[in-house]
Amino acid sequence: MFSRAVRPALRAGGAAVARPAPANAAGFATLREIEGRLKSIKNIEKITNTMKIVASTRLTRAQKAMDDSRVYGQTSNTLFEQAETKPLEDKKTLLVIASSDKGLCGGIHSGLSKAARRYLASNPNTDVAILGEKAKAQLSRAAPENIVLSFANVCKDIPTFADAQAIADQIALLPEDYASVRIIYNSFVNAQAYEPVSIEAYSEEAITQSANISSYEVDDEALSSLREYALANNLFWAMAEGHACEISARRNAMENASKNAGEMINKFQILYNRQRQAAITGELVEIITGATASADM
Amino acid sequence: MESHVSANIELPNLRVECRNPYRFHPLQSNQISHPPFKMTAAWKAAGLTYNRYLAIAARTVRRSLKDGPRLASERRGQMDLRFAKWENGKQGEVRSLAQANNEALAQAAEK
Numbered sequence: 001m002f003s004r005a006v007r008p009a010l011r012a013g014g015a016a017v018a019r020p021a022p023a024n025a026a027g028f029a030t031l032r033e034i035e036g037r038l039k040s041i042k043n044i045e046k047i048t049n050t051m052k053i054v055a056s057t058r059l060t061r062a063q064k065a066m067d068d069s070r071v072y073g074q075t076s077n078t079l080f081e082q083a084e085t086k087p088l089e090d091k092k093t094l095l096v097i098a099s100s101d102k103g104l105c106g107g108i109h110s111g112l113s114k115a116a117r118r119y120l121a122s123n124p125n126t127d128v129a130i131l132g133e134k135a136k137a138q139l140s141r142a143a144p145e146n147i148v149l150s151f152a153n154v155c156k157d158i159p160t161f162a163d164a165q166a167i168a169d170q171i172a173l174l175p176e177d178y179a180s181v182r183i184i185y186n187s188f189v190n191a192q193a194y195e196p197v198s199i200e201a202y203s204e205e206a207i208t209q210s211a212n213i214s215s216y217e218v219d220d221e222a223l224s225s226l227r228e229y230a231l232a233n234n235l236f237w238a239m240a241e242g243h244a245c246e247i248s249a250r251r252n253a254m255e256n257a258s259k260n261a262g263e264m265i266n267k268f269q270i271l272y273n274r275q276r277q278a279a280i281t282g283e284l285v286e287i288i289t290g291a292t293a294s295a296d297m
Numbered sequence: 298m299e300s301h302v303s304a305n306i307e308l309p310n311l312r313v314e315c316r317n318p319y320r321f322h323p324l325q326s327n328q329i330s331h332p333p334f335k336m337t338a339a340w341k342a343a344g345l346t347y348n349r350y351l352a353i354a355a356r357t358v359r360r361s362l363k364d365g366p367r368l369a370s371e372r373r374g375q376m377d378l379r380f381a382k383w384e385n386g387k388q389g390e391v392r393s394l395a396q397a398n399n400e401a402l403a404q405a406a407e408k
Contacts, residue, residue, distance in 0.1 A: 144386030151380045152391065161355075162376040165348040166394050170380060172346060173401055225347035232348050 031279060034272045041268065045261035051104070052254035059247045065158045066188060066244035072161075073199065073237025076230045085202050085210035091179035094148075094171065095119060095128045098185035098238040099135030100155035105250035108186050108194055109134040115184055115196035117142050127178070129171060131155070131239065148174060155243045164236035172228055179203055181231055185238035186245035192252065194245040199238060201231040344405030349398070 087093065097116050099109050113135050120126055120143050129149040130136045136150045151167060171181065181201040186194040204223045207213065218226075340350040352374075359370045378394040 140386075140388070144383070147383040147386070147388075149380060149382060150388065151378050151394065153378045160373045160375060162352055162374050163378060165352050166376050166378060166398055169346050169348050169398050169401070170394060221341070228347045229351070 031272070031275050034268055034275060038265065038268045038272060041261055041264050045258055045265065048254045048257040048261060052251055052258060055247050055251035055254060059244070059251055062158060062240075062244040062247045063188075066240045069159075069237045069240035072233045076233035077199065079216070079226075080200075080202060080207070080210070080230070083207070083210045083212045083216060085207055085213075087182075087200060087202060088179035088206050088209070091203075092176055093123065093126050094174070094176075094178040094181045095126050095146075096171070096181060096183040096235070096238075097128065097130045097132075097135045097139070098154075098183060098235070098242040099130065099132035100242065100246050101133040101152060102156075102246075103134055104253060105246050106253040108245055108249045110138060111194065112184060112186060112196050113138040113142070115198075119182075119184070119198075120146060127174075127176060129174075131167065148176075155239060155246065159236065159239035159243055161232070161236050164232045164239060167235055168228055168232040171231065177203070180206055181234075183234055183238045185242040188241055188245050188248070191248055194249060199234050201227070201234045203227065344402060344407075349402065 095116060097112055099112050103109065109132075116128065116135070116139060120128070124146075126146060127148045128139065128143065128146045129151070130139060130147060131151045131154040133152055136147075136152075140147065149170065151170075154163070180203055182198050183201070184196055184198045187197045189195055202210075204227050207218075207223060207227065338350075340353075345353070356374055359367060359374055362370060376395060379391050380394045380397065381391045382389040
């Protein structure tokens, strides 16, 4: 009787000497730790959820702006399609990368810079102008020698045509005479998929040398205006579409983050409850064994 | 609309050409030494790029709107980009794009 009653107490006592002291302390600490982590994950979930809601509300506007801007770009490119304009082979191309300043939107920026690096690998004789800090940070490590211009503050809100015009003007001021300006941007395939594609704005020479230009009556002086205007149109299109992609990608990323945070919260909640229960049970066992032991005496 | 705007922009030029300012009437094209509808417009002679010309025209239209639509549309004309030139893999000084474009414009006008 005595031996049986004392055995758990002994075991508990022995354990108290050997293990529970750290385990108990550690158990208590992990409970605190788990609680802290649970709290921080809950905060993160709140933040990502809010960002998702913000992105969702901005998404409809961004998509509308994208649809509007597409008309600009496509209308202005109809001429070059009809005239079958081809870029000149022998001269330099300027690569414009339409990324943006802000992250937390999945892999769309790195997708762009990957596409740019692929292009640079096959055409090393290319200059690069970058819109947005993210692609700048990535490409300034990969190909710093090719960069000639970088723009910041891009695509904070829905890009305006004034932005596109100012950028086009600055690009026109570059000393080099480019055969064509190739703009890489994320095209909006659907709400889940974005694909880095490129559109081209040609130089005057390329336009005059295009196969089918004779079907148009073009004033020579109008040609340089046309070139600048086509570049601004294409930039506007690329920026608006890239912006819509970014917002959409941010919405998705934040949705996933909230979902993951929710899963983690569940897991930690269960762990926390189990630990708490274990601690309570342990304390009860100690109390009861203590009580039985003292009742026996 | 374009002919109208270019005629307006050509106004200062024409005043110089017409000795007697009272005989000049901007809408009578027979008094203008070169036709206003030709592409060699004054904006080009002044060193403006086509984009710049469009931006100024758009700004003029925006400013002449009523208050409600004007406020809504003026947001579309805002531009506060910053940019930096790169040389040999090094980023240069970060500057305001609007300022740099204005300077380039002033330089082009001097030529």
